[in-house]
Amino acid sequence: MGRLAPSPTGLLHLGHARSFLVAWLAARSRGGRLCMRLDDLDRSRVRPEFEAACLADLEWLGLDWDGPVLKQSSHGAEWAAVAHELGQRGLAYPCVCTRREVQEAIAAPHGDGPSSPYPGTCRGRFAGPEEARQASGREPALRFWVAPGEVTIHDELAGDFSQAVAALVGDFPLTSRDGQAAYQLAVVLDDQRAGVSEVYRGLDLLESTPRQALLIEALGFERPRWWHLGLVTDAAGQRLAKRRDDLSLAALRTAGVEPERLVGWLAGSLGGAVAPEGSEPCTAGDLVAGFDGGKLSVAPLAFDAAARSLLKFAP
Numbered sequence: 523m524g525r526l527a528p529s530p531t532g533l534l535h536l537g538h539a540r541s542f543l544v545a546w547l548a549a550r551s552r553g554g555r556l557c558m559r560l561d562d563l564d565r566s567r568v569r570p571e572f573e574a575a576c577l578a579d580l581e582w583l584g585l586d587w588d589g590p591v592l593k594q595s596s597h598g599a600e601w602a603a604v605a606h607e608l609g610q611r612g613l614a615y616p617c618v619c620t621r622r623e624v625q626e627a628i629a630a631p632h633g634d635g636p637s638s639p640y641p642g643t644c645r646g647r648f649a650g651p652e653e654a655r656q657a658s659g660r661e662p663a664l665r666f667w668v669a670p671g672e673v674t675i676h677d678e679l680a681g682d683f684s685q686a687v688a689a690l691v692g693d694f695p696l697t698s699r700d701g702q703a704a705y706q707l708a709v710v711l712d713d714q715r716a717g718v719s720e721v722y723r724g725l726d727l728l729e730s731t732p733r734q735a736l737l738i739e740a741l742g743f744e745r746p747r748w749w750h751l752g753l754v755t756d757a758a759g760q761r762l763a764k765r766r767d768d769l770s771l772a773a774l775r776t777a778g779v780e781p782e783r784l785v786g787w788l789a790g791s792l793g794g795a796v797a798p799e800g801s802e803p804c805t806a807g808d809l810v811a812g813f814d815g816g817k818l819s820v821a822p823l824a825f826d827a828a829a830r831s832l833l834k835f836a837p
């Protein structure tokens with residue numbers, strides 16, 4: 523089972539198009555199923571118009587999915603209960619730190635900025651959530667207790683990837699202080715619930731994967747297979763972010779780009795996985811029969827002048 527899991531926190535861009543096209547081809551070329559899940563936990567950034575745009579953009583690309591559109595937020599409370607079970611097993615602990623306190627604690631002694639690990643302020647501090655609530659007058663979040671050492675995951679394209687999660691990230695949140703499941707836990711539980719066994723996503727999410735592997739192990743699940751795909755950049759080599767609305771799929775559509783040209787250009791960047799090779803305009807469906815995931819190579823791809831001309835994109 524594969525999945526398409528856009529976050530409706532902005533407009534999808536060319537990098538999403540490439541990841542979703544590959545996820546779709548990998549499933550459909552083997553007669554496999556795909557679910558559609560909107561990763562909509564970040565309520566401060568999610569907007570209904572982005573949800574609608576994600577679905578419309580993927581349909582425009584010629585991708586489809588099986589079953590209803592799932593929403594990550596619909597399980598927020600249920601998944602938070604799983605976090606509490608991990609707490610009862612001694613694998614997570616209540617944390618009453620605010621975001622600002624974490625930043626200050628990190629910045630004061632080390633001065634290494636916001637990428638430092640959580641300093642462990644609340645580790646071992648309270649017997650349980652109730653004590654944390656009483657002692658602090660705050661609603662606690664739960665943090666996963668990360669043991670020292672390296673966590674190694676296997677990426678189907680790049681091979682093994684190791685990360686010292688405790689040293690780099692530290693104990694990470696399983697719930698937010700408003701009682702909702704946090705992203706890493708929700709992804710693992712949603713994937714498990716839907717039976718997802720294959721995950722295709724951008725290389726920017728590789729650094730999340732060891733945390734997810736820790737949760738998978740703690741929950742007794744099986745790891746899915748992971749493919750982290752090279753990112754699409756702008757002509758200057760800068761990775762596309764949701765703020766690059768000028769290179770969003772919606773902007774391309776509005777500018778009259780034909781989806782067949784875009785699919786052809788993306789297909790031409792997938793190495794020998796697509797037959798016949800080349801960037802000729804085609805539909806996603808045209809690529810299904812000749813797709814060979816074993817030959818996939820997904821190097822970074824620049825949306826440069828040649829690509830603009832191929833797509834006839836001149837906004």
Ligand code: GLU
Pocket residue numbers: 527528529561709721722723727
């Ligand atoms: N929703 C995430 C994103 O769009 C992807 C989730 C995942 O692949 O784990 O960045």
